[in-house]
Every structure is written in C-alpha cells, then in structure tokens.
Amino acid sequence: MIEIHNIEKSFDGNPVLKGISCTFETGKCNLLLGGSGTGKSVLLQCVVGLMQPDLGSITFDGTVFTNNKVQIRQEIRRKIGMLFQGSALFDSMTVAKNVEFPLQMLTPEMSAAERRDRVEFCLKRVGLENAGDKMPSEISGGMKKRVGIARAIAPNCTYLFCDEPNSGLDPLTSLKIDELIQEITYEYNITTVIITHDMNSVVEIGDHIIFLYKGLKLWDGTKDEILNAQVPELKEFIFSSSLVRAAKRIDDETHSGVENL
Ligand SMILES: Nc1ncnc2c1ncn2[C@@H]1O[C@H](COP(=O)(O)OP(=O)(O)OP(=O)(O)O)[C@@H](O)[C@H]1O
Ligand SMILES: [Mg+2]
Secondary structure, three states: OOEEEEEEEEEEEEEEEEEEEEEOOOOEEEEEEEEOOHHHHHHHHHHHOOOOOOOOEEEOOOEEEEOOOHHHHHHHHHHHEOOOOOOOOOOOOOOHHHHHHHHHHHHHOOOOHHHHHHHHHHHOOOOOOOOOOHHHHHHHHHHHHHHHHHHHHHOOOOOOEEOOOOOOOOHHHHHHHHHHHHHHHHHHHHEEEEOOOOOOHHHHHHOOEEEOOOEEEEEEEEEHOOOOOOOHHHHHHHHOOHHHHHHHHHHHOOOOOOOOO
16 A cells, blocks of 8 residues: 655745645556646656655555655555556567567566566556567557556556556557556555546546545545535536437436436
C-alpha cells in the first residue's frame, strides 16, 4: 500500500496540489481521475520521486519515501514500473531490447541468458511473443502500449504507475489494455496506479478511484459507488462523458432506472 499524506506542491507561488491525502491499495487498480490541469501528473511525479513535494509524506508499504536516505529511495525506485504516456519506447531499439533495457539498468546481477528469458516471458505475458525483433515503428499503438507494459513489469515491479494508458487508442483496444493491466495487477498482487480521464476505465477496472479537482481530492471510492457520489464537481465530470450521457438518454427514454447521474 502507498500512503500519501498532505502533499502540497506549488510552481512559482501557484498551488497545484493543495494538501492531498489518499492511499493506493495493494493488489488493486487505483485510478487517479480528474480533468486536465487538476494535478494528476504532478501527484504521480511526486509519488515516483521525479518531483519533490513542498510538504507532506509518501510511504511505500511502511517505508517513508519522501526525504529519506538516497539508498532507501533507490531501493523503492527499483520496485517501481512506469508506463509512460505515449508508451515512450526507444525508436532505435527492437521491441525485445526495449523490454530488456530496465533489466540492464536495474538488475546488473542478471546474466544475458536470464535477461533474454525474462524478456521472452514478459512479451509472452502481454501477448507479443512474436514481436521481439520488430522495431517500434513497425507496430500499432496498442502493441506499443503492450510493449510499455512488458517493459514496466520486466524488473518484477511491486508498484506499477500508468499515465493515461488508453490515450490514442480505440475503445476496444483500450478495453484490452485495461484488462491486461488489471490481470497483471491481480496476478502479481501489484499496487497499480492509473491516471485516466476515461469513464470506460472507471467502470471496468476502478477498484479504488480518487477524484482530483483543482489540486484537491474531492472524493474516493469504488466503481460501484461512483455513479451515486453526491459531489457536484464529480457528477459534472461523470456527466460530461458521452458514454454516461448516452446511458442517461436511454434511461430517460425507457425509464429503466439509472438514477442519480
Ligand atoms: N514542471 C512544471 N512547472 C510549472 N508548472 C507545472 C509543471 N508541471 C505541471 N505544472 C502545472 O501544474 C498544473 C497541473 O498539471 P498536471 O500536469 O499535473 O495536470 P494533469 O491533471 O495531469 O492534466 P492532464 O490531464 O491534462 O494531463 C498545470 O497547471 C500545469 O501547468
Ligand atoms: Mg497529466
């Protein structure tokens, strides 16, 4: 479990995170939900150590991360897998070399043969067993996300962070990527944190959802609770989704009972 306590962050005197406290639960898909500019990426960067919060603390399974010794921070960083927005593959490396890259960086004790086995295993796990020799330019957007997931989990991560894993994907491919992330989370009992604006993801894989609005956490709960949340800003966010608008329209026409939206 990752515990976030009272995180504050400002840029040039402009507060972006205004005292955020929340938890990301182990073995669950924790979704950071909110509109553009609400501070989701800044919060994620603070949690993974790419940015220093001005105030507050972050704890990974009981070990304090913020302001701790370099060695302890590095040990935690080693357990973190990241799926970056846009996949961020190295264009000049094959798919297999992309997946191997963090192993070379983080686990120098592995032999070349062990690394090859691990790459093969991870590519197979994401359904890309035959794509190792391809270049990123030769594969689709959905496949790139899969490579990004394989690369993130290659070093046996305990914590997996995904910044908008569905951006740029069609709805069916998005669903498959969501399902893959969820399966991997459950299978390896990973603490997964996913940044999203996507209501499809919320209702499919939102084990624990944290709603951010203008640098504040306004609500948290599960996918079963979110449609009944009584927070006006969250209701407005949900209702701005075309999926939910369509469901509400059908309900209005048929009076089938989708209420409280
Ligand atoms: N390095 C930075 N320097 C200055 N301001 C920043 C920096 N990073 C983010 N901000 C500001 O912080 C605010 C929150 O940005 P953030 O990227 O966290 O939004 P977000 O919720 O991830 O939005 P989106 O959904 O569009 O990705 C924005 O106003 C942004 O301009
Ligand atoms: Mg962002």
